[in-house]
Amino acid sequence: MTPAARIAAAISLLDRIASGDPAERALTNWARTNRYAGSKDRAAIRDHVFDALRCRGSFAALGGGEQGRALMLGMMRAQLIDPDALFTGEGYAPQPLTDTERAAFEAAAPENIAALDWPAWLRPILQADLGADYPAISQAMRARAPVFLRVNLAHGTRDQAQTALAGEGIIAQPHVLAETALEVTQGARLIQRSQAYLNGLVELQDASSQAAAALLPLAPGDRVLDYCAGGGGKALAIAAACPQARIFAHDADPGRMRDLPARAKRAGARITQRPPGDPGAGYDVVLVDAPCSGSGTWRRTPEAKWRLDPARLSELCALQAQILMAAADLVAPEGALAYMTCSVLQAENEDQLNKIADYGWSVEIARRFSPQSGGDGFFAAVLRRSQGAR
Structure with a gap:
């Protein structure tokens, strides 16, 4: 042509x-x-x-x-x-x-x-939420997103993965956001046919998502639940970071987890799937990677930003609060509750932490990851029960 x-x-x-x-x-x-x-x-x-x-x-x-x-x-x-x-x-x-x-x-x-490439109704909200970073983030979100790989440290080091990939025509370089992250600069279309991928040495995962998972307080023997597991990317990252943990995956729609067994086998990870409506309880760590607008990933899914409207955002915020409260009941008394979104909107991030704070949960860690850093826009927080939590 x-x-x-x-x-x-x-x-x-x-x-x-x-x-x-x-x-x-x-x-x-x-x-x-x-x-x-x-x-x-x-x-x-x-x-x-x-x-x-x-x-x-x-x-x-x-x-x-x-x-x-x-x-x-x-x-x-x-x-x-x-x-x-x-x-x-x-x-x-x-x-x-x-x-x-x-x-x-x-x-x-x-x-x-650059501001024209956000929906008009959302621009004032983003300007307020992002402050001085609004112009730079607006510009960054107009470009194609980089391709990132997570190195499975249970199978090899980042240097070893980089060498193995190069041997198959895939050029990647370490990224500062996470010690497991490689940014692919050449040969991205070869990844899923490469032996490094097929043998579980690397997995496709954004660098911000990797950095967020690294914030989780994991210890050998912990029972860890990925409550909104979806395809299981976070569960796999947890398994690689702490192989001695006992990891469980749950999703309201089990169809979203259909590829998880094959991905876990490739990675050499043991992940137990829980049925919908029966997530179990008494976990040392419960992770809520909540359904959200995906505004931090709109470089990858740009049509989604034009289909989001105020009513849908309101629905998502209500759902996030509901899921977070349900997940909180699954945490052991001394355990941790982690909340994550791939959103840059305060309504989906800090505002949700403020809501659950009324029920006796306090923030131990909260971090935003900006598209300016190279990865997706992302938010992660770890919470603990305060004394007298309900």
């Missing part, structure tokens, strides 16, 4: 996504019905689509509209590409610019353009 044909394909996909088709499904269906497109074509089209979803607000302002064609024009303007070189109407290229499009393309760019 020519570069112009790739732009045309991205335009049609963006229009399909705007009509309600999830991005991943739209891309998969497009690839199935356009088998002539090679892997490089598919990768380039995917990049165009996700760049436009991450930067939809600014690309719309630069390109003169929110339809796929305008978003691609906005992307070209942001990247200082002459649209006349690609919008030719020849072959599979998009049609040439109209006078109206050309006027929009050449109009003065708006100020504070």
Whole structure:
């Protein structure tokens, strides 16, 4: 495919996504019905689509509209590409610019353009929550997220993992957020076919998530529950950090844990799954990695930010409070309750700690991880019962 044909394909996909088709499904269906497109074509089209979803607000302002064609024009303007070189109407290229499009393309760019890539209703909230970091985080969230690996220290050191990966064409470098973190700089698409991955030496996991898991107060013999386990990433990180702990995984939707047995086997970890509604009790550590807006991960799932609305955020906050209270009842008297989200919003983070503080829980550790550090936006806290806790 020519570069112009790739732009045309991205335009049609963006229009399909705007009509309600999830991005991943739209891309998969497009690839199935356009088998002539090679892997490089598919990768380039995917990049165009996700760049436009991450930067939809600014690309719309630069390109003169929110339809796929305008978003691609906005992307070209942001990247200082002459649209006349690609919008030719020849072959599979998009049609040439109209006078109206050309006027929009050449109009003065708006100020504070990075802020346009948050939903309008959310901007004042984020500005208040992030304070002086708001401009820099807004800019960081417009870029593609790095790919990180967690080294399974039960199978080898970070240096050994780095060497093994390099032998398979995957270049990775240590990241400061966690002693287990490697940032992949080349060969990311080879990871899941690599022996380092298949043999459990490395696992895909964001660096901020790794750093958050490292805050957990673990000791040999502890009974640890990952209460909202999902795919089990945190449970696997706990198993690698403290192999002598007894680890349990629970999720209200057991389907989310369907891949956990295979992942645990690959990692050499022993994780006991608990059925929905029967999480057990008396744990030394209970981890709540709560359902949230995912605002700290919107570089990876950019369409989610445009679908979040105030009503849904309110629902999520209510659910988080409910889950946190339920999990608190599962902690042994001297145990710890950990709360985490991949959100940058205070309503989902500090405000939830304030709510449970009314029930006698005090914060031992609380830390925000900013996208400025390279990883996802993340929040983690460890709480203990105060004297007289209910």
